[in-house]
Amino acid sequence: MPTFTVMTAPLTLTTHSSIADIPAPDWDALGDGNPFTTHRFLRALEDSGSVGRGTGWQPLHLSVERDGQIVGVTPVYAKSHSQGEYIFDHAWADAFMRAGGNYYPKLQCAVPFTPATGARLLAHDPTVKQALLAGMMQVADRGGASGAHVTFCTPEEAVLGKEVGFLPRVTQQFHWLNKGYHTYGDFLAALSSRKRKAIRKERERAQGFGGQIRHLTGDDLRPEHWDAFWAFYQDTGSRKWGRPYLTRDFFDRIHETMRNDILLVLAEEDGFPIAGALNLIGVDTLYGRYWGCLENHAFLHFELCYHQAIDYAIDHGLARVEAGAQGEHKLARGYEPVAIHSLHWVQDEGFQRALENYLDQERAAIGQEIEALADWTPFKKG
Incomplete structure (x- = not known):
């Protein structure tokens, strides 16, 4: 997908085909200390060839500038498949393509191969975070992507995304809590x-x-x-x-x-x-x-x-241990069920409505599952 710049006063949104195009100090100054969204981790993925040409993960990171200063960044990739994401949308892709649409490419705001929760919208100003989300929609529209997805985001980001027009999704993992x-x-x-x-x-x-x-x-x-x-x-x-x-x-x-x-x-x-x-x-x-x-x-x-x-x-x-995706066997070792958040938006309005109905039902089911699994933890009752 092509890189480009969008001017929306007073903010400027730019896409980048390599994280090396964004200075590491600027990127890391906006992070929350999560090791996976540091410039050095994401650059190691690119420089080692773990993402990039031939992998289905093509970097297309976003930055937002105000008065010539970078005030927001986010890791984004153009995806030609749904592998290595851990928030599964294979059934969505199949349904979309059976209806005659092209689900790929799609935009994925994520840390590749990493099912770990953390901030995905790196900015100190909530309005800049929403500008990054709106920017993903613009990039998808201009680049011919079916939509944009933000996975393993924070609960606060999930709220911001819903306000912009993304659909919130809730799934579940097992974490140990201190x-x-x-x-x-x-x-x-x-x-x-x-x-x-x-x-x-x-x-x-x-x-x-x-x-x-x-x-x-x-x-x-x-x-x-x-x-x-x-x-x-x-x-x-x-x-x-x-x-x-x-x-x-x-x-x-x-x-x-x-x-x-x-x-x-x-x-x-x-x-x-x-x-x-x-x-x-x-x-x-x-x-x-x-x-x-x-x-x-x-x-x-x-x-x-x-x-x-x-x-x-x-x-x-x-405060906690996140031991990766899946695994109900973690319950017996003191790990507890917790809600995991993601955001999803597709350009096709009909499919977006269908996803909204599905996700409403899924959230209710996941909530019931978390409540039921909590009864199986090894902790003393009462």
Whole structure:
């Protein structure tokens, strides 16, 4: 899709085919500290070839200027498919195309391959955030896209989007919430006796795999650790997606620019890594992203991805752990159902009305599901 500039006094909206076109200090000054929307993370995706030509994720980022100063930015991509998004619209695409329309290309305001909540409209002024949303509509119209979608946005952004004309959608994930725990024992004390015993037994079995578990961050991370994790990532990717989304070069780039934002949990036998879980560290949240292994051991996946993440969050005073998409098995480990927000707009008015009816019903169903799942958490009742 072409890049262009739109003048709407007193704001100027510009599209960018590369995040390198926007100065990193300008971009990061507008962010909220979420590691996934930093300039360095998004640039690592582009420079490593994980997004861009041939991937179906073509960068088309937006910036808004006022009096020559950048006051708003947002990560946007022209998409030729719906892979790597985690807010699923495959059924919408199928219905739209069966009705004779072209669902692709579409605009996707998102962090590629990252089902983690955070601000998508990076600006300090709510009117600028709404200008970014309105700008997406203009870009879709001029570029021939079917519509625009904003995924894993904040609840506040969902409200702003509805005011502009986007349809709000609610889906669901499982997050661990720190309710003032100072130690892991405090967390366990909040659980029912039966669930507490089950977790202790599970962790004992997992930690008895015959090796040790290490937390690596910052300068403790070495090239050989990324070699090991790449093998884990390839194994998981080939089983879940057919081929991994990220390139090997991506991990080298985030090592150079983001190693202080990374927590790599490794399981080793005789000093040799056999499994690992990659997390990114936010201001108040630990984000679990990728897991893989070369050997299968009972409960080791749960230990590295969920229990160790809770350990780290409590030790470092973090408010929550987001452990990625899906997975009702997280309930038994102390993760709770939470609402996830996204925004959707399509140019075809008839299809937009059909989506609105569908999303109204879906929101009600998701609300009931979250309420029902909350009864299955391992916490003491009452």
